[in-house]
Amino acid sequence: MSENIIELKNLSFRYKDQKEGKALSDVNLTIDKGEFVLVMGPSGAGKSTMAKCLNGLVPRFNRGEYEGETIVNGNIAKDTNVSTMAKEIGLVFQDFESQLFSTNTKLEIAFGPENFQVPRDEIHKRILEMFELVDLKGMENRQPSTLSGGEKQRLAIGSVLSTYPKIVCMDEPTTDLDPLGKIGIFNIASKLHADEDFTLIIIEHETEESLNADRLILMQEGKILRDGKPRDVLREIEVMDNLGIMSLQIPKYFKEKFGVEKADLPLTPEEGVEQFTALGCAFDEQQYKQLLDADAKREESYGEELIHVEGLEHVYSNGNKALNGMDFSVRDGEFVAILGHNGSGKTTMVKHFNGLLTPTAGKVTVKGFDTTSTSIFEIGKHVGYVFQNPDHQIFSDTVYEEIAFSPKIRGCSEEEIDIRVKEALASVGMSGFEEEDPFSMTKGQRQRIAVASVLSARPEVIILDEPTTGLDYKEQKQMMDLVKKLNQQGHTIIMITHTMWVVSEYAHKVAVIKDGKMMMYGKTRDVFSKDEELAKSFLKTPHIVNMSNRLGQTILSVDELKRCTKEG
Amino acid sequence: MDMFLYLDNDTFLHRLDPRTKMLVMLASFVVALMFYSLPTLLGLTLVIVLYGMAGKTLGNLKRIRFILLMIALFSVVLWSLTYGGPTKILGPISTEGILYGIVIGMKFDIMIISGMIFLSSTKVEEISLGLVKLRLPYRGAFAFATAIRMVPMIVATSFTIAQAQKSRGLDLDSGNLLERAKKYVPLLIPTIISVIRGTNVFAMALESKGFGYSEDRTNYLQISIKKGDYAILFLALIVITVSTYFKFVVI
Numbered sequence: 001m002s003e004n005i006i007e008l009k010n011l012s013f014r015y016k017d018q019k020e021g022k023a024l025s026d027v028n029l030t031i032d033k034g035e036f037v038l039v040m041g042p043s044g045a046g047k048s049t050m051a052k053c054l055n056g057l058v059p060r061f062n063r064g065e066y067e068g069e070t071i072v073n074g075n076i077a078k079d080t081n082v083s084t085m086a087k088e089i090g091l092v093f094q095d096f097e098s099q100l101f102s103t104n105t106k107l108e109i110a111f112g113p114e115n116f117q118v119p120r121d122e123i124h125k126r127i128l129e130m131f132e133l134v135d136l137k138g139m140e141n142r143q144p145s146t147l148s149g150g151e152k153q154r155l156a157i158g159s160v161l162s163t164y165p166k167i168v169c170m171d172e173p174t175t176d177l178d179p180l181g182k183i184g185i186f187n188i189a190s191k192l193h194a195d196e197d198f199t200l201i202i203i204e205h206e207t208e209e210s211l212n213a214d215r216l217i218l219m220q221e222g223k224i225l226r227d228g229k230p231r232d233v234l235r236e237i238e239v240m241d242n243l244g245i246m247s248l249q250i251p252k253y254f255k256e257k258f259g260v261e262k263a264d265l266p267l268t269p270e271e272g273v274e275q276f277t278a279l280g281c282a283f284d285e286q287q288y289k290q291l292l293d294a295d296a297k298r299e300e301s302y303g304e305e306l307i308h309v310e311g312l313e314h315v316y317s318n319g320n321k322a323l324n325g326m327d328f329s330v331r332d333g334e335f336v337a338i339l340g341h342n343g344s345g346k347t348t349m350v351k352h353f354n355g356l357l358t359p360t361a362g363k364v365t366v367k368g369f370d371t372t373s374t375s376i377f378e379i380g381k382h383v384g385y386v387f388q389n390p391d392h393q394i395f396s397d398t399v400y401e402e403i404a405f406s407p408k409i410r411g412c413s414e415e416e417i418d419i420r421v422k423e424a425l426a427s428v429g430m431s432g433f434e435e436e437d438p439f440s441m442t443k444g445q446r447q448r449i450a451v452a453s454v455l456s457a458r459p460e461v462i463i464l465d466e467p468t469t470g471l472d473y474k475e476q477k478q479m480m481d482l483v484k485k486l487n488q489q490g491h492t493i494i495m496i497t498h499t500m501w502v503v504s505e506y507a508h509k510v511a512v513i514k515d516g517k518m519m520m521y522g523k524t525r526d527v528f529s530k531d532e533e534l535a536k537s538f539l540k541t542p543h544i545v546n547m548s549n550r551l552g553q554t555i556l557s558v559d560e561l562k563r564c565t566k567e568g
Numbered sequence: 569m570d571m572f573l574y575l576d577n578d579t580f581l582h583r584l585d586p587r588t589k590m591l592v593m594l595a596s597f598v599v600a601l602m603f604y605s606l607p608t609l610l611g612l613t614l615v616i617v618l619y620g621m622a623g624k625t626l627g628n629l630k631r632i633r634f635i636l637l638m639i640a641l642f643s644v645v646l647w648s649l650t651y652g653g654p655t656k657i658l659g660p661i662s663t664e665g666i667l668y669g670i671v672i673g674m675k676f677d678i679m680i681i682s683g684m685i686f687l688s689s690t691k692v693e694e695i696s697l698g699l700v701k702l703r704l705p706y707r708g709a710f711a712f713a714t715a716i717r718m719v720p721m722i723v724a725t726s727f728t729i730a731q732a733q734k735s736r737g738l739d740l741d742s743g744n745l746l747e748r749a750k751k752y753v754p755l756l757i758p759t760i761i762s763v764i765r766g767t768n769v770f771a772m773a774l775e776s777k778g779f780g781y782s783e784d785r786t787n788y789l790q791i792s793i794k795k796g797d798y799a800i801l802f803l804a805l806i807v808i809t810v811s812t813y814f815k816f817v818v819i
Contacts, residue, residue: 057772086778098769101717103574103691110788115778123788145572156773163778356731377739385735391765392725393732395757405754409737439761457737 005167005199006031006054010068012222013049013058023049025222026068031215033166036193036200038210038230041219042244042472043442047203050219051171053077054201055085073166087116090160094172094470096152100144105136105155108144112163123162130158134188149342150181157188168192169201175470178341178498180538182206205472207246208543210234211267218243235265244474246501249544253558257565269547276551280568283553287564291555295523298508303332306382306461306492307353311362314348322348324516325362332460335484335493337507337524341538345516346496350463353494354383367460381410384459388466390443390450399425399449400434406457424452427489428482444475451482462486464495468502480506501542504528504556512537529554572720573628573687580796581623581689586698588797588804589686592619595804596682600675602815606667609674616682625688629681636677643673692717693789706785721766726759 008029014022024046031037039047052058056077059066070077073088093099102108109130113123131137134154139147144155153173160168170189174182186209192198193212202213210216216233218226220243226233234240237255240247250272251265258279266275309328315321322345330336330353340346351357352364355376364371366379387393396402403421412420425431428448438449447467454462464483468476480502487493497503503510503524510527512520514537520527527534528545541549548555555561581589599612620626629636644666653664690698692713699709730740733754740751793801 052772055776057775061772061775081781082775083778083781086776086781091772091776093769093773095766095769097721098766099773101714101770101774103693104576107691107693107788111779112777114785114788115781117782117784117786120786120788120790123786127788141576143572143574143576159777351731354735356735376734377737380735380737385732387728387732387735389728389762391761392729392758393736393754395754406736409739453736 003033004030005033005073006201007071008050008053008068009071011050011053011070012067013053013064015049015062015064018064022222023064024053027222027224029217029224029227031199031201033199034196035215036189036213037202037215037217038213039201039203039217039219040205040207040210040245041225042474043444044221045219046222047219048171049222051091051169051201051203054167054169055089055091056080056082057091083115086112086163086165088165089167089169090163090165092153092157092160092168092170092173094175096149096156096176099156100152100159102144104141104143105131105147106140108155108159109162112159116163126162126164130162133161133191134158135184148181150177150184153177153181154184154188157185161192166197167199167201169203171203172205173202175205178538179500179540180341182209183538186212205245207234207240207248218245231267234267235262237265244472246473249501249542249558250547253544253561256558257562258567269543269550272543272547273550276547282566282568283551284564284566288553291560291564292525295525299523302334305329305331306367307494308365309349309352309362310364312349312352312359312364313361314345314352314357315360322516326516326518328511328518328521330461330492330494332492333487333490335487335506335508336495336511337503337509338494338496338511338513339498339503339537339539340513340519344513344537346513347465348516349513350385350465350494350496353461353463354385355379356385380457380459382459383461383463384454384457385463386451386454386465386467388469390446393450393453394438394446397437398434399430399436399438399452402438402449403453403456406453410457420456420458424455427455427486428452429478442475444471444478447471447475447479448482455486459491461492461494464493466496466498468497468499476502500540504542504545512539525554525556528556573684574691575623575625575628575688577624577689579623579689581619581625581685583794583796584689584800585791585793585797586690586694587701587791588793588800589690590698591801591804593682593686595807597679598808599811600678600682602811604668604671606671606674609671609678613674613678613681616678616685620681620685620688623685623689625685628684628688632680632684636680639676639680640670640673643676644669647672687716691789694791697787697789697791701791706783707780710779718763718767722759722763725762725766726755729755729758729762732758 008027011024011027012022013024041047049058052062053070054072054077059078060082066078075085075088077085100108102111106127109127110123113126131140134157136151136154144152147155174185189200189202190212192200204210210230213230216228216230217224218233226239234248235251237247237252248267250269251267254260254265254275266272307330309326312323312326314323326349338346348357352359352371353366355371355374358372367382371379394402400421403424404417407417407420428451430448438446467479471479483493484506507524510524511518519537520533528541529549531541531546531549534541544558544561545554545556548561555564596612596616603609647669648661648665651662651665651668653662655663657663696709696713699712700706738751738754
């Protein structure tokens with residue numbers, strides 16, 4: 001026996017300032033009590049809008065044309081106050097910084113129940129319960145600002161659950177988190193799902209984690225494209241590829257290589273290994289050797305040493321030791337990915353490469369210049385730094401001015417500036433956007449503008465801090481193809497990232513950092529062959545790499561595996 | 569980097585009721601604004617600093633020592649040049665002018681120090697609860713407390729943004745005043761944009777947690793006027809009364 005707890009009837013919505021189309025168009029959906037539903041889709045598919053409809057933020061907070069009906073546990077959402085809906089449904093947002101506003105973690109959790117006039121003793125009981133549930137025991141009196149990203153997001157979830165809603169909807173809760181933080185959120189999700197009365201809706205990008213849900217919904221342009229069991233939906237490789245979200249690598253490989261029937265497609269690395277053996281396949285050793293040779297040849301092709309790090313230590317003014325003796329070097333033409341959980345010291349390390357930070361002990365030289373005695377302005381000519389959030393650097397009214405900023409400040413002539421802007425825009429594939437307003441662009445486009453504005457200084461080395469965070473799969477791929485192109489044109493790339501498939505398909509080399517120390521460093525293929533060692537730093541290889549490791553060789557992408565398979 | 573002012577200690581000062589601490593702050597403002605005598609202000613400074621020491625809040629004062637010093641210096645320079653006065657030392661500078669500058673600088677610094685001690689020893693939730701107990705509507709009190717909390721967030725954001733722009737070659741340290749002011753545009757706009765984006769989520773999160781569900785709400789945090797509070801309240805009231813008496817009746 002199941003009962004509908006959520007019902008969307010012919011729901012359409014168009015934001016007040018939306019230029020064309022609708023955010024949601026004629027959506028019909030029912031969700032049963034106790035279900036765990038995952039929603040996926042590219043940016044602009046209407047996922048967040050749908051989530052906001054559930055508790056009435058749309059249309060009561062974000063206004064616009066609203067048609068149809070949203071019924072949540074018998075309440076008509078659009079006719080009910082958001083604060084009243086909060087009793088029925090809790091909403092967790094992607095941006096954990098802005099969701100937390102209390103002085104300590106206990107008060108954060110108490111905030112919701114306080115609003116509903118829950119008696120004080122009962123609030124106290126709930127606080128203890130929430131700390132248990134979201135795994136924050138021992139942090140009862142901490143200030144939220146001192147928590148890690150994953151802990152902040154867990155606290156945000158606790159602060160929503162403390163009002164005892166029967167439904168929780170999380171809007172991309174793991175997007176800004178490191179792998180460890182993601183695991184924490186998925187653990188909470190499975191704990192909540194164990195409660196049969198509890199309905200859970202999560203909007204996600206991570207395809208690999210979606211197998212645990214009861215139901216997977218794919219959205220596109222405000223409509224529901226697919227709705228079914230994850231195992232069925234995930235086998236529809238073409239649909240997902242066309243939609244622009246990442247399809248699972250294992251079924252993709254088996255479909256494209258062998259044309260395996262949809263119903264028989266394996267999904268996980270374990271299932272993949274099984275089918276691989278059942279089909280009587282083996283590795284083509286000759287092809288595999290070619291891959292290794294190509295790796296070795298690339299290794300030899302790098303030029304002079306550009307960045308040299310020796311015994312680097314860094315202690316922040318509050319006494320925190322972020323880096324603990326690090327040796328590192330980057331040669332001309334390399335493409336290095338830096339992995340590690342939040343707070344491991346990745347960002348601290350790369351900020352030494354352009355002089356934003358100087359070593360407390362040890363030495364960093366860039367093209368032979370010691371960073372302690374060279375100004376950041378000087379180093380900036382050689383090393384460009386693209387910050388994680390493009391909104392932290394964009395300020396001009398037009399794209400042209402934004403990109404011209406760097407050459408202008410370095411005293412280039414008008415003609416020179418013009419050449420460089422054109423060149424940078426062409427590099428990021430955005431020629432013709434000169435007169436556009438960067439603020440009205442999508443996040444993927446703003447990220448490109450941010451890269452272009454660093455390129456215009458013509459640096460040899462480009463540092464990118466999580467360039468793919470907050471982008472959907474298609475945008476991620478575009479971004480990374482751009483970075484790859486820049487590398488091929490001769491730029492040396494140093495990239496901080498959490499996205500493992502990006503590393504395996506694009507990076508030449510990988511450095512894994514943990515607690516201010518370099519744990520692993522080497523060619524991507526070598527580092528990714530060590531699943532167990534990576535797990536110690538809370539990192540998981542992509543499915544295809546994992547499957548090939550189980551079979552005894554390390555393959556970095558679906559295409560590589562297709563090439564290296566000897567059919568039985 | 570920790571940008572928040574509140575220092576989470578358990579001291580006599582932290583245990584005082586926020587209303588008591590508000591009255592003490594008011595008393596220090598009243599005295600600082602009414603008197604121009606150097607000994608009085610010095611005495612007041614001493615009392616305030618001792619009061620702050622009771623709450624182990626002086627660490628925060630260290631963080632703003634540069635600002636305090638600049639205010640004092642600015643005031644001395646400004647007033648010694650413009651005050652006039654009979655005892656000339658050099659050009660327009662007079663002993664009276666310098667003294668007046670010191671006094672005015674101290675007044676400002678005392679008020680900043682007093683406010684800092686209040687914020688270092690009182691949680692924003694306590695401030696808003698205190699205001700509610702003083703019959704301010706909850707929404708107003710919450711807005712006030714939020715404004716206080718926003719400041720360190722904005723500072724932290726602008727810090728990141730400054731780094732991002734420096735990496736692009738922005739040099740904030742050279743040029744004349746006008747040129748330098750212009751250079752802050754690349755910092756200002758992203759800061760404002762980020763804050764607006766942040767507050768948007770903040771507002772949604774608030775409503776999604778039932779903010780404004782009804783006029784009344786429970787308070788998990790409890791505040792009450794205890795013995796120690798009565799003593800301090802009494803002292804603060806005496807200070808206010810006596811100094812007002814001296815200011816308007818005796819002088």
